[in-house]
Amino acid sequence: MLAEAARAAADGPVTGGGRRDATDVELVTIDPPGAKDLDQALGVVRRGSGFRVHYAIADLGAVVVPGGELDLEARRRGQTVYLPDGSVPLHPPVLSEGAASLLPDGPRAAVLWTIDLDDAGEQVAVSVERAVVRSRARLDYAGVQADVDTGRLHPALAAFAELGPLRRAHAVRRGAIELELPEQEVVPDGAGGWTVRVRRRLDVESWNAEISLLTGMAAASMMLEAGVGLLRTLPAPEPDALAAFRRAARELGFAWPDTMPVAEALAGLPADSPSALALRRSATVLLRGAGYGAFDRSAGTEPPADAGHGGIGAPYAHVTAPLRRLVDRFGTEVCLAVRAGAELPDWLREALPALPDVMAESDSVAGRVDRACVDRAEAALLTASVGREFDAVVLRADGEAGEVYVPDPPVLARCTGELTAGAVVRVRLAVADPASGRIEFAAP
Structure with missing residues (x-):
């Protein structure tokens, strides 16, 4: 070769x-x-x-x-x-x-x-x-x-x-x-x-x-x-996903008219506000199911029924x-x-x-390789800071756990505790393991 x-x-x-x-x-x-x-x-x-x-x-x-x-x-x-x-x-x-x-x-x-x-x-x-x-x-x-x-x-x-x-x-x-x-x-x-x-x-x-x-x-x-040919595909968002995103927008305090498309709503968000970060994170439910669609009509294979890419439009x-x-x-x-x-x-x-x-x-x-590299580098940075408190933005809240973003150093990680999406909270670093890349924070 x-x-x-x-x-x-x-x-x-x-x-x-x-x-x-x-x-x-x-x-x-x-x-x-x-x-x-x-x-x-x-x-x-x-x-x-x-x-x-x-x-x-x-x-x-x-x-x-x-x-x-x-x-x-x-x-x-x-x-x-x-x-x-x-x-x-x-x-x-x-x-x-x-x-x-x-x-x-x-x-x-x-x-x-x-x-x-x-x-x-x-x-x-x-x-x-x-x-x-x-x-x-x-x-x-x-x-x-x-x-x-x-x-x-x-x-x-x-x-x-x-x-x-x-x-x-x-x-x-x-x-x-x-x-x-x-x-x-x-x-x-x-x-x-x-x-x-x-x-x-x-x-x-x-x-x-x-x-x-x-x-x-x-x-x-x-x-x-x-x-x-061969298309890169992503299905259009399911109605349930769109409804969940609209619900998240309301809960985070964003006025989103029913007639405004998702793309326009996202484009109009502030750059770095905590609630905007949380809403952007919730928009990931709209981008699921990416794949590739090969087709050849002469061989009896039609293009995908949904030939579009939902993230590109x-x-x-x-x-x-x-x-x-x-x-x-x-x-x-x-x-x-x-x-x-x-x-x-x-x-x-x-x-x-x-x-x-x-x-x-x-x-x-x-x-997987990209995520593993980031996770392990984050954990190595934080390994000496277990027990320390950080300011964080809650990106996702789900029962007694969720996901937070710590700006300094920039870390995305799981967090346990009672959380509210879009809130700025003080969290304590509970786990930072460079060998596995596992990081976990805990909210008061």
Whole structure:
């Protein structure tokens, strides 16, 4: 497998054979500092009164041979699993952090999405093709945010600050459910150990995510129209879940008119108030049942009855992170074939039915690893503080126990005692076990 990856890396970028030379398109990557597995390169410019988005995606189809050792090992892994001090990659680093990554050190094989939007940020046209691209710069979120704030964006992102807010507003209108709960991450503490912090999401991160969602929604539309593909699905909230959420809103003191959609209600919440945090936590009941739906009408398999994604507010397919997530390579190949009016190759059609189970298992593994890392880092931070009292926000109350959020250090944990959701309480740390990651507080 490693030898196959090394040979693919040594071959260099794929050119010719109908692959468009798009090295003249202004593109940049935006990722966390230090990231090397760069899946996407972005360009957002004005086009008349509207916008044109160029979204180049690393082309794994150029280096992974169907049925080869690389392909089989990637299908076994499913996705990259990230750890505080490294990762277990989906593909060998010689590809994912080198030859296939959209680094700004030379031409790269890519799948180039071109999406035109009107002056309101609504999609009016889309195309996808294999290309050769050249990223102009490797940027990070904080740097791009600083550029936005000072009005000196890279030319590739000339219209990013205009389109980004339009797409965010579009997300609310289509019913996207954004929880915006505190996002914990384990980071070095500067003294050879680890600590936990809350990562604040910058505006440019939200805008960048909206471009990825825009592309995934375009891909899903192609698949549904063609009757073949693989969707990322999430059922619409059940009536009982919506009723429970409305009840929580009333109990927490939020006026929520019956005619106001959930997305709009969440978008209007204050950023960090205790009651808003509790209501956001209660909204997790609206986002249950995520999965993948493979379909192929020619083989007698119809699209899922509920083909939408309740958290996004539209049908959606994964196609923008093939270096890190297996399913994106296959989704991309479906879109390329559909756009070209070609039949899907046999290897692709045969692979689709098995992918939902592969991704469900790898999602479960990645989620457990991430949670275990955070839990154990939190417990290690708190192990010397057992018996100490902390200020906490009650996120959930359920009989004689619930869940609290302690802002300093940022910890989400179980808490026993009589609790009221949305209240700020004083709690005592009862258990902090780094070996198991178990943390428990007790309310007076």
